[in-house]
Amino acid sequence: MNKDAIKRGTNGELWVFAGLIALALFAPLAFYPVFLMNVLCFALFAMAFNLLVGYAGLLSFGHAMFFGFAAYISAHLAKVGTISIPYWLGSWSRLTIPLPPFTPELAILSGTAVAALLGLVAGAIAIRRQGIYFAMVTLALAQMVYFFCLQASFTHGEDGIQAIPRHPLFGIFDVSDDFTLYYVVLAIFAGGFLLIHRTIHSPFGQVLKAIRENEPRAVSLGYATDRFKLLAFVLSAALAGCAGATKAIVFQLASLTDVQWQMSGEVVLMTLVGGMGTVFGPIVGAAVIVTMQNYLAALGEWVLIIQGVIFVAAVLLFRRGLVGELLAFMTSRRRRRATEQKEAQPNAPPHPGAA
Amino acid sequence: MFELLGVPPQALLGQLLLGLINGAFYALLSLGLAVIFGLMNVINFTHGAQYMMGAFAAWMLLNYAGVPYWPALVLAPLIVGATGIVLERLLISRLYHLDHLYGLLLTFGLALIIEGLFRQQFGASGLPYDNPIPGGQNLGFMFLPWYRGWVVVFSFVVCMITWYVIEKTKLGSYLRAATERPDLVQAFGINVPRMITLTYGAGVALAALAGVLAAPIYTVNPTMGANLIIVVFAVVVIGGMGSIMGSIVTGFGVGVVEGLTKVFYPEASNTVIFVIMAIVLMVRPQGLFGTPR
Numbered sequence: 001m002n003k004d005a006i007k008r009g010t011n012g013e014l015w016v017f018a019g020l021i022a023l024a025l026f027a028p029l030a031f032y033p034v035f036l037m038n039v040l041c042f043a044l045f046a047m048a049f050n051l052l053v054g055y056a057g058l059l060s061f062g063h064a065m066f067f068g069f070a071a072y073i074s075a076h077l078a079k080v081g082t083i084s085i086p087y088w089l090g091s092w093s094r095l096t097i098p099l100p101p102f103t104p105e106l107a108i109l110s111g112t113a114v115a116a117l118l119g120l121v122a123g124a125i126a127i128r129r130q131g132i133y134f135a136m137v138t139l140a141l142a143q144m145v146y147f148f149c150l151q152a153s154f155t156h157g158e159d160g161i162q163a164i165p166r167h168p169l170f171g172i173f174d175v176s177d178d179f180t181l182y183y184v185v186l187a188i189f190a191g192g193f194l195l196i197h198r199t200i201h202s203p204f205g206q207v208l209k210a211i212r213e214n215e216p217r218a219v220s221l222g223y224a225t226d227r228f229k230l231l232a233f234v235l236s237a238a239l240a241g242c243a244g245a246t247k248a249i250v251f252q253l254a255s256l257t258d259v260q261w262q263m264s265g266e267v268v269l270m271t272l273v274g275g276m277g278t279v280f281g282p283i284v285g286a287a288v289i290v291t292m293q294n295y296l297a298a299l300g301e302w303v304l305i306i307q308g309v310i311f312v313a314a315v316l317l318f319r320r321g322l323v324g325e326l327l328a329f330m331t332s333r334r335r336r337r338a339t340e341q342k343e344a345q346p347n348a349p350p351h352p353g354a355a
Numbered sequence: 356m357f358e359l360l361g362v363p364p365q366a367l368l369g370q371l372l373l374g375l376i377n378g379a380f381y382a383l384l385s386l387g388l389a390v391i392f393g394l395m396n397v398i399n400f401t402h403g404a405q406y407m408m409g410a411f412a413a414w415m416l417l418n419y420a421g422v423p424y425w426p427a428l429v430l431a432p433l434i435v436g437a438t439g440i441v442l443e444r445l446l447i448s449r450l451y452h453l454d455h456l457y458g459l460l461l462t463f464g465l466a467l468i469i470e471g472l473f474r475q476q477f478g479a480s481g482l483p484y485d486n487p488i489p490g491g492q493n494l495g496f497m498f499l500p501w502y503r504g505w506v507v508v509f510s511f512v513v514c515m516i517t518w519y520v521i522e523k524t525k526l527g528s529y530l531r532a533a534t535e536r537p538d539l540v541q542a543f544g545i546n547v548p549r550m551i552t553l554t555y556g557a558g559v560a561l562a563a564l565a566g567v568l569a570a571p572i573y574t575v576n577p578t579m580g581a582n583l584i585i586v587v588f589a590v591v592v593i594g595g596m597g598s599i600m601g602s603i604v605t606g607f608g609v610g611v612v613e614g615l616t617k618v619f620y621p622e623a624s625n626t627v628i629f630v631i632m633a634i635v636l637m638v639r640p641q642g643l644f645g646t647p648r
């Protein structure tokens with residue numbers, strides 16, 4: 001693909017995105033805002049996950065650790081504020097920093113920052129293995145974070161952190177109303193999308209794709225691939241954390257559900273259904289799965305079974321996901337049309353620059 | 356009574372025994388995973404669900420057909436292994452030409468389906484299974500329940516038989532050859548696809564066997580496999596999947612370390628395996644018994 005075509009492609013993506021946002025601005029008139037915010041949070045989570053699997057080729061099976069842990073951090077800061085860290089110097093004592101409860105934007109930012117830090121540690125360990133081992137290592141690390149959350153005192157174990165207050169945004173804007181908060185969440189989502197879009201079309205993103213396609217060759221070209229992978233991991237962890245921290249503010253709840261391995265599986269499912277490595281796939285996948293969970297919630301265990309069936313069907317029948325299959329269909333149709341045109345005018349000069 | 360590092364020996368040896376039992380399950384399960392991975396390059400995420408199916412098969416044989424523990428110990432792995440063969444033929448075999456990650460995703464989906472179906476049918480609470488060898492022996496320093504001793508000894512024997520079959524027999528040499536060069540082995544007239552199918556069945560049967568062994572110790576529960584399989588993944592990463600003996604040693608070893616952690620620092624007993632995994636990855640990324648690739 002030449003440079004112009006790439007530019008056309010990214011511009012096209014941005015136009016589609018602008019259309020989506022325009023629709024989203026009026027969506028609360030038709031849908032329940034809490035449902036829409038749920039979709040947006042999971043869409044951001046799935047986009048963050050897709051950055052890693054779709055562009056760097058690293059399948060993480062433990063992204064719930066960033067999502068869920070950031071949710072706990074932002075929940076705790078928004079509700080209590082005071083930070084109290086136990087440490088051991090001969091005997092146990094606590095370092096306590098008395099702080100007032102945080103405003104939502106600071107709580108979400110802190111959750112994001114902590115998720116990035118966690119991503120730095122987990123990433124440094126996980127990128128030492130590739131492929132299937134990478135998936136198993138991230139899963140195991142996430143389980144460790146889960147047990148930490150189960151036992152730590154500030155998370156309140158099985159109860160979770162409940163009734164998180166929604167303080168005024170920036171200390172000024174009242175967001176206790178779902179309708180107002182929806183536009184804040186939409187802004188966070190849009191920011192996340194633009195950041196990811198910029199990243200995957202930057203030279204950094206191109207190197208990531210090179211690593212995905214052929215890591216030894218990227219190494220031989222002189223790229224320190226581990227550093228690229230680690231940076232992608234941290235970015236993905238931070239955005240996943242941002243999604244989790246936002247969700248905690250929206251639902252005024254942070255619980256073990258968000259940090260369990262089932263949540264890691266769910267984000268894999270969303271991305272797989274929408275299309276790994278596509279820009280809009282995770283958004284579509286998140287919308288499909290969240291809608292499904294919403295309508296099937298009454299069926300209990302069947303949700304789990306249906307999710308499993310979708311997993312199996314997606315792997316066997318539409319591996320490229322909904323968006324990926326649509327793009328493939330459009331490309332093949334365009335190509336077929338081009339050859340038909342060429343056959344219709346056999347004497348036409350070959351198009352300059354055509355491959 | 357003497358004390359060891361401030362811990363009474365009863366507690367220490369009791370936890371050591373518990374650790375050995377957990378280690379027996381880790382060893383059996385990681386062994387099955389390693390055998391399947393070696394030949395198929397698929398990480399069998401369904402392994403935990405198949406362990407659970409083994410326990411349920413024993414429970415159903417007892418409650419619906421009146422088959423007691425000892426015949427179930429043979430029958431349940433055969434039944435569950437047969438379901439594994441069906442799964443491999445119908446679904447998993449379609450993915451061999453693709454990236455291995457798709458095998459992981461497919462078996463993850465299968466695990467969700469199986470776990471969901473059992474929860475739908477039996478609820479999330481556990482079902483009791485009577486201990487077939489009640490009683491035990493007071494060894495003076497600790498009480499040894501007969502059944503737990505049986506589990507440790509029997510799983511060790513099964514592990515050793517598996518090791519012998521793979522490393523020392525002609526069948527095992529075919530298996531190892533097919534792991535290295537399936538195309539060449541096929542050219543020598545050996546039916547590699549059938550061998551893969553049977554290997555998957557055998558790996559699944561090992562998981563089911565662990566399930567039957569676990570049934571009298573833990574309650575039979577649809578979620579019993581899901582959390583265990585993640586720990587077993589960590590065990591597999593620690594050992595590396597290069598060698599059969601490595602899986603066995605790592606399984607038992609990690610179980611013992613976990614048991615000891617329960618004595619000295621109980622808060623960390625859930626996480627100690629993952630911490631060991633992280634340390635091993637930093638020091639020796641290919642695993643203790645793995646070969647670097």
